[in-house]
Amino acid sequence: MADRSKVGMEFPAYTMTVEKNKIAEFAMAVALKEEKEGINPIYYDEASAKKAGYQGITVPPTFTTSFFFWTGEGLPEIVKALGIDMNRLLHSEEEYEYYGSIYEGDTITRKMKVVEMYERGKRERFGRFVEVTILETEIINQRGELVVKVRTAMMER
Amino acid sequence: MAVNYDDIKIGDPIPSYTNGPITRTHLVRYAGASGDFNPLHHDETFAKMVGLDSVIAHGMLIMGIAGEAITAWVENKYLRKIYVRFLSMTEPVDWNNVENTKNRATITVSGKVVKKYEENGEKRIQCNIVAKDALGSRKLDGFFIVALPD
Numbered sequence: 039m040a041d042r043s044k045v046g047m048e049f050p051a052y053t054m055t056v057e058k059n060k061i062a063e064f065a066m067a068v069a070l071k072e073e074k075e076g077i078n079p080i081y082y083d084e085a086s087a088k089k090a091g092y093q094g095i096t097v098p099p100t101f102t103t104s105f106f107f108w109t110g111e112g113l114p115e116i117v118k119a120l121g122i123d124m125n126r127l128l129h130s131e132e133e134y135e136y137y138g139s140i141y142e143g144d145t146i147t148r149k150m151k152v153v154e155m156y157e158r159g160k161r162e163r164f165g166r167f168v169e170v171t172i173l174e175t176e177i178i179n180q181r182g183e184l185v186v187k188v189r190t191a192m193m194e195r
Numbered sequence: 196m197a198v199n200y201d202d203i204k205i206g207d208p209i210p211s212y213t214n215g216p217i218t219r220t221h222l223v224r225y226a227g228a229s230g231d232f233n234p235l236h237h238d239e240t241f242a243k244m245v246g247l248d249s250v251i252a253h254g255m256l257i258m259g260i261a262g263e264a265i266t267a268w269v270e271n272k273y274l275r276k277i278y279v280r281f282l283s284m285t286e287p288v289d290w291n292n293v294e295n296t297k298n299r300a301t302i303t304v305s306g307k308v309v310k311k312y313e314e315n316g317e318k319r320i321q322c323n324i325v326a327k328d329a330l331g332s333r334k335l336d337g338f339f340i341v342a343l344p345d
Contacts, residue, residue, distance in 0.1 A: 060228070067228035068259030070214050070221050080271065091272060099262035099274055103255050107230025124233075125245055129254045133278040139271075 040155050040171050040194060041121035048151040049119070052109030056144045058082070058095060065098050084142075095142040102134060102177055102186050105148045120152065120171060123194055130170070131191035138185040140177070146185075150175040158193075168193040198269050200311070200318040200343040209306045209322055212264035216288040216300035217252055225256045252285040257302060257334045261326050264304035269341045275319065279337035285328065298329035309338070317342035 062074050065081035079086035080096055087095045107113060117124050140146065154172040170193045177186040222236050231253055234241035242250045258279050265274065288300040306324035313319065320343060325336040 063224075064228040064259075067221070067225040068256065069263055070217065070260070078266070078271075090270065096271060098259065099266060099271060099277060100255060100259045103231070104229050107232075112230055113233065129281055131278070131280050132255065132258055133276070135276045136274050 040169050042155050044120050044152050045155050046152060047119070048149070049116070050110065051147050051149045052105075053145055053147045054105065054109050056097065056140060056142055056146060058142045060104070061095060061097050061101065061142060064101050064104060068098055068100065092139060093141055097140045099134065099136075100132075101140065102188060103132075105146055105177060106150075106175075106190075109148060116150075116173075122171065122192065126194040128193050128195060129190070130193045131189070133189040135187040135189075136185070137187070138179070138183055140179070140185055145180040147178045148175050149178065168195060198343060200320065200345055203308055203311065203320055203343070205308050205311060207308045209264075209308070209324070210268050211303060211305045212260075212267055213301065213303040214260055214263070215302050216293075216297040217256070217285065217302065218290075218300070219250060219287050222250060222252055222256070222287060225253055225259070229253070229255060231255065247284075249286045249289075252287065252300075254281040254335070257281070257285060257326055260302050261304050261324055261335065261337075264326075265324070265339055265341075269343065273341045273343060274339065275317075275342055276340040277337065278339070279324075279335045281335050282333045285334055299332070301329040302326050302334065303329065306339075318345065319343070 062082040065077045069077045071077055074082050080090050080092055084095055150173055153174045157169050159167040170191055173190045175188040176184055179185050226232050226236055236250055236253050239250055286299055289296040304326045306322045308320050308322050310321035319340055321338055321340045323338050326334040
């Protein structure tokens with residue numbers, strides 16, 4: 039069961055560099071494609087990205103999720119810190135608010151905190167009772183610019 | 196195929212986008228790409244241990260497919276917000292029973308324009324979206340906001 043005392047807790051800020059091949063890999067994964075040629079060239083070809091009005095190779099809209107998993111110890115660290123039972127965990131909502139673009143070579147810092155924990159449904163009604171944890175994360179680039187704000191809702195069944 | 200603000204009307208559908216069927220290989224590829232190695236998404240023995248019939252797709256893969264649907268219509272750089280609620284699990288296609296399992300693993304994203312407004316000096320539209328499998332089961336719903344040129 040999620041530990042309510044963790045509301046307001048901030049996770050350590052983690053930093054990672056956005057790698058070119060990792061962008062293409064992600065773009066292929068969400069496009070269900072086996073090769074680069076099947077995806078939008080703004081995700082692997084610098085000239086195409088610039089021609090389309092980007093400063094460089096950019097990332098798919100949900101690429102931000104990889105900053106959760108590829109920094110720190112990823113999801114295990116998050117669930118451990120919050121006392122969440124991984125076997126009951128479901129991702130229930132995700133929101134991205136975009137303030138700028140992320141490019142290949144950017145050094146991205148994620149700053150995540152626990153903003154809310156609450157119960158939904160009645161405890162005595164099995165299967166209807168869930169505990170919800172809301173995380174907010176700021177995705178900041180190497181110039182200190184907030185590029186994406188993330189709001190994640192996780193629940194324990 | 197550039198989308199302009201002035202040409203958009205409230206109620207207009209967004210182009211429907213279909214992909215799949217999702218295979219276990221797609222799940223492994225997404226796990227590696229995103230870093231989400233929850234065994235629920237690739238290890239059948241783990242999935243069965245927690246009471247499921249099969250591994251299930253990452254909710255974020257379905258959201259990623261929704262992102263593809265959106266950016267197939269408007270350019271990535273115009274996106275201002277995406278919000279989704281995950282509604283049900285998605286099982287991949289079984290290779291030994293393709294006919295009976297491909298529909299549950301084929302995802303179609305559709306939606307429509309619900310709002311036109313100006314904010315931060317930009318002309319923006321808000322659209323509802325829903326992702327369903329080919330059996331009609333809803334996988335996620337939500338909305339997105341894009342800023343469009345005139």
